[in-house]
Amino acid sequence: MQPELILTAADHAFFAEHGYVVIPNAVPPENLEAVIRLIFEFLEMDRSDPQTWYRAPHSPGGMVEVYQHQTLWDNRQHPRVHQIFAEILGTPHLWVSMDRANMKPPQHPDHPEFDHAGFIHWDVDTSVLPLPFAVQGVLYLADTDINQGGFQCVPGMHRRLEEWVPTQPADRDPRRPDLTGLEVKAIPGRAGDLLIWHRGLPHGNGRNLSERPRLAQYILMHPAPPPGPERDTQREHRVRMWRDRLPPSGKAFPGDPRGIEQREYRTAELTLLGRRLLGLDAWE
Ligand SMILES: O=C(O)CCC(=O)C(=O)O
DSSP: OOOOOSSOHHHHHHHHHHSEEEESOSSOHHHHHHHHHHHHHHTTOOTTOGGGSSSTTOOTTOEEOOOOOHHHHHHHTOHHHHHHHHHHHTOSOEEEOOOOEEEEOOOOTTOGGGOOOOOOBOSSOTTSOSOOOOEEEEEESSOBOTTBSOEEEOTTHHHHHHHHGGGSOTTOOTTSOOOTTOOOEEOOBOTTOEEEEETTSOEEEOOBOSSSOEEEEEOOEEEOOOSSHHHHHHHHHHHHHHHHTOOOSSTTOOOOTTOHHHHHOOOOOOOHHHHHHHTSSOOO
């Protein structure tokens, strides 16, 4: 029997118009709590003591260099998360990213080096248009106010890219928009919200002017590649990342210089769905 659909027609229409959609209660509260506990333990910080929130191994933008812990995988392989992506992408045969978490502490006058202004970017090269359809996602681990340094974007920009790009200088940065004339909107959310956005939206996160840290886990899914040697190579790499608890390659994902994941954590246990989302088992 087919599971009941999660996204309504209104959700699809909102996504088509604005380029993002927020789906509540993507995972149970205990899954959120488990990742929050992981974040503070990994960062060697005391969640209830703000004095501990402003020091290495933390980066000012709040990226937490943990990728393969069981609690992260429990959210990636949660059937509801998979179904949400499947409904957006139009296929259940998906692979999941092995992305990190975020803990952006509130700005504090004693720690100006952690007062991160936020950013807006694209993860794709917008000089090659039209962009192939793809999405990204962020799971809100805790309630996030509009001023709490959470996700922000330029809604609707995915529909206007092709007319906007020719209005920009030829030497513009195709991964960072000049925001003149564009409206950036912060998207507040509740714990358990899964926000999915179209890759064509300029996006990032904001400055945390609240008194609480911003807490999130990045999760995206994309259609599994077709069988063939290219898929085999990708699969091998992905399985090694999962098994040996490694970050994705590339300088955007520096990993943890302390090697905590490799030394102290165990390889995450995968469900049948998790094995397919990794690529360990084929969908077909
Ligand atoms: O922190 C956020 O919500 C945005 C993250 C982001 O820009 C990205 O995943 O590319």
